[in-house]
Amino acid sequence: MRAESSRRIIKLGLTNFWRNRWLSFTATLIMTLTLLIVSFFAISNLAISRETKTIREKMDVSVYFNDSASTTQITDMQKQLASRTDIRQIAYVSKEEALVACKKDIVCNRTITANNSTENPLPRSLQIKPDQAESLPQIADFLKQEQFKSIVQKISYQDNSQIVDRLVGITSFTREFGWLVCLVFIFISILVVINTIRLTMFTRRDEIEIMRLVGANDAFIKIPFLIEGLIYGILATILAVGLVWAGVALILPRVSHYLGATSSIALMTFFYNNFWLMFGLELIVGVAIGICCSLIIIRKHLKF
Amino acid sequence: MIEVIGLSKQYGNILAVDNINAKIERGEFVFLVGPSGAGKSTLIKLLVCEERPTSGKIIVAERNIAKLLPSELPYYRRKVGVVFQDFKLLPQKTVYENVAFALEVCDATRAEIEDKVPKILDLVGMLKRRNNLPSELSGGERQRVSIARAMIHNPKILIADEPTGNLDPVNAWEIVDLLERVNNLGTTIIFATHNKSIVDRLKRRVILMKGGKIVSDRIKGGYAI
Structure with missing residues (x-):
């Protein structure tokens, strides 16, 4: 045309x-x-x-260890977690690293200072980032297994999952x-x-x-x-x-x-x-x- | 030129055109007469492909137009000019624009339009009124413009459906004269009318329709129902 x-x-x-x-x-x-x-x-x-x-990207599971837990036990758990396909990243946080991070947080720092203790009260932990947020409950269940009960002090993910x-x-x-x-x-x-x-x-x-x-x-x-x-x-x-x-x-x-x-x-x-x-x-x-x-x-x- | 073979058109239970046969030669001037409801208008609609026949053939230039594809219809319609009793002019367009419109919508160039429109307006005697609106024209003048528009594609066939129906006798005769002149230039004319004096005076072929059938077809007939 x-x-x-x-x-x-x-x-x-x-x-x-x-x-x-x-x-x-x-x-x-x-x-x-x-x-x-x-x-x-x-x-x-x-x-x-x-x-x-x-x-979701910020969501993770943190597992805190008793001070009595040995490095071998923690490494063993870390290996088992690494073999899972639903986990993207695992980071080990030592007591010292936890303390450095805590000092940057006003509330955390105030709590520690108030304790008046010379000893570092913060536990070692593994910060686990899942592939998908939906995998969090399965990872938490894995961490709650009988074999880890003696070394695990606390698992934190409940609040996040509700959000x-x-x-x-x-x-x-x-x-x-x-x-x-x-x-x-x-x-x-x-x-x-x-x-x-x-x-x-x-x-x-x-x-x-x-x-x-x-x-x-x-x-x-x-x-x-x-x-x-x-x-x-x-x-x-x-x-x-x-x-x-x-x-x-x-x-x-x-x-x-x-x-x-x-x-x-x-x-x-x-x-x-x-x-x-x-x-x-x-x-x-x-x-x-x-x-x-x-x-x-x-x-x-x-x-x- | 035109041949209808066993042509019928049915609307529900009504048979508007009932198995008609006729042949019109190139350059003929044919009156189509008959009382209201005889099937004249239906036959015209079939000839301009506004309706499809229920059965039968319409052969125009050796082609059965009843079987034309929708994409072929515009090209066929350019070869068949149509003139109506109510002129069908666009009121907001001037005489020139009304005729030019028929070319514009068919992909014509501006040069073609500027060449053809004045010539055809001159042929129908409307060149001097080119800038007037239809409302400023008499009935006869409007019908002249309508004929000019129908002739703009230089059609081989011109179908006029009661073209003098709305005109006084003087204007009616002017239109008849004009259509005779167009016929003398070689265009086949099919003229549907109720006007006895026109049919009787011109002494042309007359096809009489009644009840959807052709009841008489006389070479030099008069008006008789």
């Missing part, structure tokens, strides 16, 4: 959009709302997933609930856009009839409706991203004292770092809705 014809087709598509501008505006707004909801849940999911991943369980639960709930809300709004958008394009087709019915009678190329009749759908998608994406941008740039600083400065900065950083990802995602959803609606209408009403 020549550039001149493409220009005429694009002009027809723009005319479609402009002729029913109030309805087009409503359809664009509904689609913008849908995209805002999609992006809200997508961002929430991404943010929670990343946070969970960070926490992870809760985070996994929140993530799953947000994801499922988010998808449900997104689907409902996508459905509403599709209905509104379909009806808007159908109305455009109705207002242009004489023109379409004449086009058919004079032997117009299929592209001249059908593509303007695809362009109309495309315009809805693109405009809605720009509006939605613009609104989110305004929300992050203008509103977030004003509510930072409620969220806490760290959270506000983290949210802003997250938004700016993932701006293009978000824009791309919204554009895909918006354009897909617009094009699908156009195709549905074309298939239904422009068969000849």
